[in-house]
Amino acid sequence: MPVGTQATVKGLSQRDLWEDLKAPIILANTYHLFLRPGHELIRDLGGLHKFMSWPGAILTDSGGFQVFSLSDLRRISEEGVTFQSHLDGDTHIFTPASTVDVQLALGSDIMMVLDECPPWPVSHEAARASMERTVRWAERAFSHYRPKIAESPTRHALFPIVQGSMFPDLRKECTERLLELDADGYAIGGLSVGEPRPFSMEMVEASEPLLPKDRPRYAMGVGMPDELPEYVARGIDMMDCVLPSRNARNGWLFTSEGKVVIKHAKHRADPGPLDPACSCYTCRNYSRAYLRHLFQAGEILFSSLATRHNLRRYLDIMGEIRQSILLGQFPEYLKTVRDKHAGTAEPA
């Protein structure tokens, strides 16, 4: 899922995203939209789909992660999390019920419960307390959500989030307790918080066997291109990540042959496309030399062209994975990716 933090995937029009990239779903950030322009304004204007002119599906996070990462002052209590806006310092509170209401106002297709995402590393004791609060918050979110959604003419799924830091026993216990909510899908949170990659994979492995096979499993905030098949191999169906778009703006481009750091002098006079194997608008129309020029000159067209490419690369990888699964060839595909990654870990 491309990330559209502030109701826009940075630098891309809806035509770029929908008609060209054919992205079926994007993620938007509840925290950001709650603060600006405000969920009530978006609701009054017909919801987030209409506001941002987006015909596809939208998943919204609960805002909890952003409160923990962006807000200077925050205080967690059983009621919820009180925080100061990073924009103007105003004090707000997110509760399990209020974040459901905000996401319903946005008209999100897939909503997330408010969770607590502890920093890493953290003690087992603190991780347990945090996980247990996350479970209680999820229960409260569902108690608020069920009667609301029963009356709603439109459908909006709500996913609980598995936490438990890097402790497999806590991950398992959290998963088991969240299963009682009988949700439409389940998210695995608390990954990509600075932990070594084997830990992230191990935490997914701890939860996955317990999750129902007929419901989507969503690994939040991952990952690098070579990690996508690793998560799928561990039973994950959905992922979101700012890496393709953020790295694009910083001139790190993902190709079928590995990473390209566009500012490197060797691309200065290169008339070839970024990735000859890529069908994106950027690769069909522009050379590495031109992209490097735009990057060096600080031109905003660079961000737009680079983001289109990196998102195309991510969507292509997911397409390859789906295709190989349908053909019964996923194990071979995974091996190929692992072998290739071992040979191209350094930037091109």
Add this chain to the structure above:
Amino acid sequence: MPVGTQATVKGLSQRDLWEDLKAPIILANTYHLFLRPGHELIRDLGGLHKFMSWPGAILTDSGGFQVFSLSDLRRISEEGVTFQSHLDGDTHIFTPASTVDVQLALGSDIMMVLDECPPWPVSHEAARASMERTVRWAERAFSHYRPKIAESPTRHALFPIVQGSMFPDLRKECTERLLELDADGYAIGGLSVGEPRPFSMEMVEASEPLLPKDRPRYAMGVGMPDELPEYVARGIDMMDCVLPSRNARNGWLFTSEGKVVIKHAKHRADPGPLDPACSCYTCRNYSRAYLRHLFQAGEILFSSLATRHNLRRYLDIMGEIRQSILLGQFPEYLKTVRDKHAGTAEPA
């Protein structure tokens, strides 16, 4: 002509410019491209059209104006202008011959001679000296250009530039002397240097009757939307201006009903398009409320969407002018624009 300073109209892909806006010609800046990425690199990569993937025509200025406006240290002599790069402080020289060579390396369709553009106001004596140097430089540029172009398999026009500050007698004399060059077209420079608008119009009026009717006349660096028909009424065929794109990025939008300052609170919850009469991608897909949100959030998509609209507005105005001329109704059109402008001079 949309302005593509660094081989990109800021924020727009070639599809936006060529397929959507159907801009037939853009302007690129010799000074900027000479410094970065360098005209020799662009020549080696097949010229500017290929480098920036642009199928339309390209006009390049001579770089003189940028030297005067951007370079900290510059020294004018009969030979040319010595200046320090605003990027790295390196010293370079532009001569009448070298700027032709740079523009030929770029593969420009319409090139400009090196001229001296004095600040405003300036004494008659200084303006005369500067104008006379501009004429001598134009003669040297053509002496260099003629044998080169005689051997060239491709066509590249070279326009001299009428100068003379705000003195009609100098403008007339400059025009008469430049006519001896029998150029494919003529530019009127030294406008938009801070002078009141009636002065700019008067300077065009001083030159225009002398210029051949069968050659394009190009007013450099103008103007506001309501000024376009005024220049055409004074015999001008071509104009370029950064106003539509620069104002777009700053949130000043031109509509058929006047200016819109998008940050104004009254647009906060406005579900309507920027300009209901506009057919651009932005007006067909987004609301004022969404555009204001993008602007307030500092999102780069705003620059792209706003630039598309403002350039569409400028191209629409030029289209209306052409249509009214073909129908023999230009005087009525001009009167309508003047009446409308008198009523909507304030931002909406």
